Amino acid sequence: MRTYKVGGAVRDRLLGKPVTDIDWVVVGATTEEMLAKGFRPVGSDFPVFLHPKSGEEYALARTERKSGRGYGGFTFHASPEVTLEEDLIRRDLTINAMAEDDQQNLTDPYHGQRDLEARLLRHVSPAFAEDPLRVLRVARFAARYAALGFTVAPETLELMRQLSESGELQALTAERSWKEISRALMEDQPQVFIEVLRACGALKELMPEVDALFGVPQPQAHHPEIDTGAHTLSVLEQAARHKQPLTVRWACLLHDLGKGLTPEEEWPRHIAHEFKGLKLIKAVNERFKAPKDCQELALLVGEYHTHGHRALELKPSTLLELLQSFDVYRRPQRFEEFIAACEMDARGRRGLEQRSYPQVDYLRGAATAARSVAVQPLLEKGFKGPELGEAIKRERLKALKAYKETASF
Numbered sequence: 467m468r469t470y471k472v473g474g475a476v477r478d479r480l481l482g483k484p485v486t487d488i489d490w491v492v493v494g495a496t497t498e499e500m501l502a503k504g505f506r507p508v509g510s511d512f513p514v515f516l517h518p519k520s521g522e523e524y525a526l527a528r529t530e531r532k533s534g535r536g537y538g539g540f541t542f543h544a545s546p547e548v549t550l551e552e553d554l555i556r557r558d559l560t561i562n563a564m565a566e567d568d569q570q571n572l573t574d575p576y577h578g579q580r581d582l583e584a585r586l587l588r589h590v591s592p593a594f595a596e597d598p599l600r601v602l603r604v605a606r607f608a609a610r611y612a613a614l615g616f617t618v619a620p621e622t623l624e625l626m627r628q629l630s631e632s633g634e635l636q637a638l639t640a641e642r643s644w645k646e647i648s649r650a651l652m653e654d655q656p657q658v659f660i661e662v663l664r665a666c667g668a669l670k671e672l673m674p675e676v677d678a679l680f681g682v683p684q685p686q687a688h689h690p691e692i693d694t695g696a697h698t699l700s701v702l703e704q705a706a707r708h709k710q711p712l713t714v715r716w717a718c719l720l721h722d723l724g725k726g727l728t729p730e731e732e733w734p735r736h737i738a739h740e741f742k743g744l745k746l747i748k749a750v751n752e753r754f755k756a757p758k759d760c761q762e763l764a765l766l767v768g769e770y771h772t773h774g775h776r777a778l779e780l781k782p783s784t785l786l787e788l789l790q791s792f793d794v795y796r797r798p799q800r801f802e803e804f805i806a807a808c809e810m811d812a813r814g815r816r817g818l819e820q821r822s823y824p825q826v827d828y829l830r831g832a833a834t835a836a837r838s839v840a841v842q843p844l845l846e847k848g849f850k851g852p853e854l855g856e857a858i859k860r861e862r863l864k865a866l867k868a869y870k871e872t873a874s875f
């Protein structure tokens with residue numbers, strides 16, 4: 467029985483990147499031998515075990531065959547006769563199909579090292595098509611390694627295109643897709659993830675609402691980049707540059723979906739796109755079962771981002787409605803994330819990336835002003851029930867009027 471490090475651990479060591487988790491492949495062993503050595507089996511689907519001490523994953527060398535549509539349609543074959551090369555050939559990318567023994571001797575039958583040097587994400591073999599999730603994985607790796615100069619090999623992009631066209635992506639579960647999407651959005655260049663998905667036709671399959679934004683013009687005066695798809699990518703780029711959390715990045719991706727619904731004769735204006743986009747945002751949220759905080763923020767940013775941009779012109783009563791919609795009193799963090807998404811939206815415009823955005827401080831100040839209204843004195847005056855609610859609102863409105871008059875913006 468021989469064990470080798472495989473996959474990301476080998477790839478990232480060769481790239482000089484920190485290695486976080488190590489996957490191992492075991493050649494020449496049976497399940498019984500693994501159990502006898504104290505390894506703990508993981509689930510019942512695959513011959514994968516956890517090391518009794520390190521907790522790292524050890525998988526028996528296996529070959530895989532796809533026997534049907536979707537993720538359930540797998541059969542695999544693991545036996546002590548399966549060679550390291552046979553195990554590596556069923557993997558996704560050449561740079562992920564290298565193995566290393568405990569002396570750091572590399573087994574690299576599919577030239578992963580050469581592709582690392584050439585900065586190419588290239589599939590190992592036609593077996594790539596056995597798992598459509600790999601389309602998303604390649605796009606995610608493209609986003610992660612874009613700064614190093616990596617691109618997708620043309621023949622791999624072609625295979626991804628065929629897989630996308632075949633309708634296979636529809637069979638992916640929401641959970642598997644979301645895991646890839648959320649990880650990709652947290653990379654340094656998440657816009658590359660969307661670009662690669664679009665280039666192979668997968669974006670149209672996965673998020674047609676985002677795909678539809680490409681080719682839709684916006685008024686040049688506000689949006690020098692004109693194209694709504696290009697704008698969305700820039701907003702995402704800014705969100706990563708400003709190290710925004712996943713919630714904000716997700717909201718950035720979906721904030722303008724309504725613009726894809728504007729009839730051509732109304733271009734480049736997009737009247738009420740904020741409201742029209744809500745049903746699309748809801749659909750995308752639900753399709754991928756995005757976590758609740760991501761879903762909520764995306765909907766709120768979709769509905770109110772232009773309020774954010776016009777913050778300084780808003781009447782105190784509108785400002786109050788905005789703050790109430792966000793429940794800033796109990797959910798201060800969510801309002802901060804909204805402000806951040808608005809700022810990223812403003813910065814995601816060509817040539818305007820560095821322009822000051824006083825709306826951030828103004829909105830923050832407004833939230834503080836509204837929050838400063840104390841409930842106790844109103845209770846002491848005898849207000850209760852709905853009347854108390856009204857009295858609090860009146861006081862908050864007063865506070866916002868005073869804020870608007872005195873704030874120096």
Ligand code: CTP
Nearest residue numbers: 473474475489556557558559562563597599600
């Ligand atoms: N793998 C694959 N196809 C998949 C998932 C995984 O071929 N759909 C293989 C690849 O060889 C990959 C290895 O299994 O390198 C481990 O997968 P995983 O831990 O998901 O990814 P890593 O490559 O380690 O990358 P990351 O740094 O993103 O975790």
